[in-house]
Amino acid sequence: MNHPSLSPSPLAPRSLYSRLGTTGLVYVALVVILAVSAALVSAQGASLFTPANTVDLLARSSLLGFLAIGMTLVILCRSLDLSVGYVAALSTVVAATVMAGEPERMLLGVGAALGVCALVGLANGIVVTKLRVNPFIATLGMGLIIKGYLDTNFQGPAGEIPAAFQLFGYTRFGLLPLSAVVMLVLAAAAVWMLARTRLGHHMYAVGGDAEVARLSGVRVAAPVVTAHVLCSVLAGVAGLLLAARFGTGNALVYDNGYELEAIAAVVLGGTYLLGGRGGVAGTIAGVFILATLDTVFNVLAVDPFVKDVLRGTIVIAAVALYARGQLSRAAVRVRFPSGGRPPPEESPGPPDGGGPSAPEPAVGGTR
Amino acid sequence: MTARPLLRMKGITKSFLGVRVLHGVDLDLYPGDLHALVGENGAGKSTLMKVLAGVHRADEGTIELDGAPVSFEHPVRAQRAGVATVFQEFNLLPELTVAGNVHLGREIRRRGRIDVRAMERATGDLLDELGLEGISPRAKVRSLSVAEQQVVEIVKALSQDARIISMDEPTASLADHEVEVLYRLIARLRERDVALLYVSHRLKEIFDLATTITVLKDGHRATTVPSGDIRPAELVRTMVGRPVSQVFPDHLEPRGEHVGEVRLDVRGGGNEQVDGIDLTVHGGEIVGLAGLQGSGRTEIARALFGMDRFTRGQVRVDGRRVDPRSPRRAVRAGVALVSEDRKTQGLALNQSILANGRLALDAVWPLGAHRRSRRLPGIFDSLELVARGGHGQEVRFLSGGNQQKVVLAKWLAADPGVMVLDEPTRGIDVGAKQAVYRLMRELTAEGVAILLISSELPELIGMSDRLVVLDEGRVAGELPGGSDEETVMALATGAPPEEPAGKGHDRPGPRSGPSENGPRSQHEGAAP
Numbered sequence: 001m002n003h004p005s006l007s008p009s010p011l012a013p014r015s016l017y018s019r020l021g022t023t024g025l026v027y028v029a030l031v032v033i034l035a036v037s038a039a040l041v042s043a044q045g046a047s048l049f050t051p052a053n054t055v056d057l058l059a060r061s062s063l064l065g066f067l068a069i070g071m072t073l074v075i076l077c078r079s080l081d082l083s084v085g086y087v088a089a090l091s092t093v094v095a096a097t098v099m100a101g102e103p104e105r106m107l108l109g110v111g112a113a114l115g116v117c118a119l120v121g122l123a124n125g126i127v128v129t130k131l132r133v134n135p136f137i138a139t140l141g142m143g144l145i146i147k148g149y150l151d152t153n154f155q156g157p158a159g160e161i162p163a164a165f166q167l168f169g170y171t172r173f174g175l176l177p178l179s180a181v182v183m184l185v186l187a188a189a190a191v192w193m194l195a196r197t198r199l200g201h202h203m204y205a206v207g208g209d210a211e212v213a214r215l216s217g218v219r220v221a222a223p224v225v226t227a228h229v230l231c232s233v234l235a236g237v238a239g240l241l242l243a244a245r246f247g248t249g250n251a252l253v254y255d256n257g258y259e260l261e262a263i264a265a266v267v268l269g270g271t272y273l274l275g276g277r278g279g280v281a282g283t284i285a286g287v288f289i290l291a292t293l294d295t296v297f298n299v300l301a302v303d304p305f306v307k308d309v310l311r312g313t314i315v316i317a318a319v320a321l322y323a324r325g326q327l328s329r330a331a332v333r334v335r336f337p338s339g340g341r342p343p344p345e346e347s348p349g350p351p352d353g354g355g356p357s358a359p360e361p362a363v364g365g366t367r
Numbered sequence: 368m369t370a371r372p373l374l375r376m377k378g379i380t381k382s383f384l385g386v387r388v389l390h391g392v393d394l395d396l397y398p399g400d401l402h403a404l405v406g407e408n409g410a411g412k413s414t415l416m417k418v419l420a421g422v423h424r425a426d427e428g429t430i431e432l433d434g435a436p437v438s439f440e441h442p443v444r445a446q447r448a449g450v451a452t453v454f455q456e457f458n459l460l461p462e463l464t465v466a467g468n469v470h471l472g473r474e475i476r477r478r479g480r481i482d483v484r485a486m487e488r489a490t491g492d493l494l495d496e497l498g499l500e501g502i503s504p505r506a507k508v509r510s511l512s513v514a515e516q517q518v519v520e521i522v523k524a525l526s527q528d529a530r531i532i533s534m535d536e537p538t539a540s541l542a543d544h545e546v547e548v549l550y551r552l553i554a555r556l557r558e559r560d561v562a563l564l565y566v567s568h569r570l571k572e573i574f575d576l577a578t579t580i581t582v583l584k585d586g587h588r589a590t591t592v593p594s595g596d597i598r599p600a601e602l603v604r605t606m607v608g609r610p611v612s613q614v615f616p617d618h619l620e621p622r623g624e625h626v627g628e629v630r631l632d633v634r635g636g637g638n639e640q641v642d643g644i645d646l647t648v649h650g651g652e653i654v655g656l657a658g659l660q661g662s663g664r665t666e667i668a669r670a671l672f673g674m675d676r677f678t679r680g681q682v683r684v685d686g687r688r689v690d691p692r693s694p695r696r697a698v699r700a701g702v703a704l705v706s707e708d709r710k711t712q713g714l715a716l717n718q719s720i721l722a723n724g725r726l727a728l729d730a731v732w733p734l735g736a737h738r739r740s741r742r743l744p745g746i747f748d749s750l751e752l753v754a755r756g757g758h759g760q761e762v763r764f765l766s767g768g769n770q771q772k773v774v775l776a777k778w779l780a781a782d783p784g785v786m787v788l789d790e791p792t793r794g795i796d797v798g799a800k801q802a803v804y805r806l807m808r809e810l811t812a813e814g815v816a817i818l819l820i821s822s823e824l825p826e827l828i829g830m831s832d833r834l835v836v837l838d839e840g841r842v843a844g845e846l847p848g849g850s851d852e853e854t855v856m857a858l859a860t861g862a863p864p865e866e867p868a869g870k871g872h873d874r875p876g877p878r879s880g881p882s883e884n885g886p887r888s889q890h891e892g893a894a895p
Contacts, residue, residue: 200481204463208463212459213472215442276462336639
């Protein structure tokens, strides 16, 4: 690949990491975890891939998937969204109250829920880009505002989801739940958007280095605002799914810590929390890994505490692994490569070893 | 050479905070020409370049492109007009492909979506045209070498139909064989009638490449000559040799009497950046480390202070062998470093003066810190630190000079035996400079050994007892204090020595002769 006269970097280690790339590695990890889980479960005399378990796994994945796809977009832009759990809760309530159990108001309900969510995302994006509020704070604040609204207005279940719309939560094609199909279609759309549209390229550019993007003529606010809107809308879709499953609007679903689980799936999928690197494909693998763990622990009926410890460990280990792979070659010129003999006319004064102090070698740091 | 310049800068004047850095500079660029811009530190090269790039706006003066006046309020405006700039820090996104970077902000689209193939094809064609088939347009920029990234920058400029490309020290981070690629690329650019503005410190490159040379001196244009009409030695003389504008305090004791035992001794020190460094500093002595930007001065300071390491050779402080593998170890061994970048490396900007003063003490001597820190107010006073808000004031509100005094106080509180001062007077006013100079004299009178790094030659020569001159990471020679600027510069650039006639200096020559026009001669440092 390198032109002979341009420096072929002599020390490029062809590790598993560099050959597969982060996304490949995550999928390898997913397969390994599935295999280990299947083995563990069959050791208990059960089977992981029974229809019930598979459906459970896919259903779990679809809910987290909606949230994580949106979160990926936001994180790629070097932003963050801590309000998605509250937005999802808001979406259930709006959808259920607007639909009010009448099938003909289904579209209206979906539109209202997603529209409200889009407005929340727009507000998030504008606060982050125009008011320059740190996204952590901006979206945390937005989440608290929504929580306040929900807590004062919706104590218990609100509204009613018509049976026709509940199908969104329960329809299956064979083993494949409708919600998982929708999630995968949206994921594919997001992958395509990131790879093939100007918006996607600019999301990577802004997340990678906003100043470089600006100096290249990119309008830096637009991708960030769009990512926030898409993230909130996807959180709204997750809310619709929750509503369809519950059959009613439930404000308290914000208590489930969805935002942090989505962030965990994103970083597990290899997206760099500081933006500009990663993608939705990895995120989906991250989602499936987390869902697999949940399913397995359910099947094995393991103490939930152990489950959380293991999930946390896996996320941390994964990010530590990515960090190792990212040790970038420093952009400095190596004038005197270590290890190589210094040019002959120099006599680099061989360390005479004997100092008055300990024979500690002053030579040696390898890189 | 065409009769009419492609770009004409006339009477460019620019001030920062009331300090004039450019005084009515004129510059013409012709298609197919390479115009080299040379000058000492702070001569205004970078500023002029940034005015052209639209990063800074000139206070006075005009820029004409093809005879029509233009104004670049924003870098993007300059780019759109066909003026591209390749800065030392690349403006590339490592996670995008080569093609993605080249077309960033101007993506090729077909029916609403990005036509990645077309972008790759266009980029590949450009690379082929330039004879750079080795770079794949699909490679992520992250995977490229520094030289390849630089090529991508230039290709990005060309794809924007740049007719003027200015480059700031393009070879600063390239290895020798990579420089040749750049040379070839520059030849191709000239064939395409691109006008090039080239800032470099390396005399050899300038004479290899330039058709015209403009020398800036203290913000004025000293001369513009065809490169064939000037010899390297003359060029060096045009760059330096300003009237002495500053007076340096005398030694507190007669010269020579205050020099004591060897306090810092480096034998054969080397790592990836420097090699074969022999350096001795006695107590009470100021040794100046001269050399151009990138010659290894700061790298030596960093290695002595444990920020990087010497992987070869040995270091002794006060006769004891030390291996400074961390700044903490260095401080405990009695070495202090006043780094060249005080805002990021010297100070906790949002903390108080007192907290900053205690920083080294708290970190390294937690037990005695309180007792030792009682001396801090006295040290602040002796440095004439002026802070309206008292010693509780946050450091970021102080002037540059007072900030530097806080850094100095931090180290004085730790009683170091060896002080490495890397550009200690950069960006501070004349009064504060004098205070720093006086402090250095007082410290040497107390027996402290000082290693001084400065890009301001008059300062380095005026303050140092001896000068060690570096070139390309090696010691090029040693000169006595008070040597003249031309001698130092000649040694540092590897320029052939001035013929002894004419001036008749009788000072001793360099210890080891300057290497005859070494392969990578270079010239002085970039302005901050």
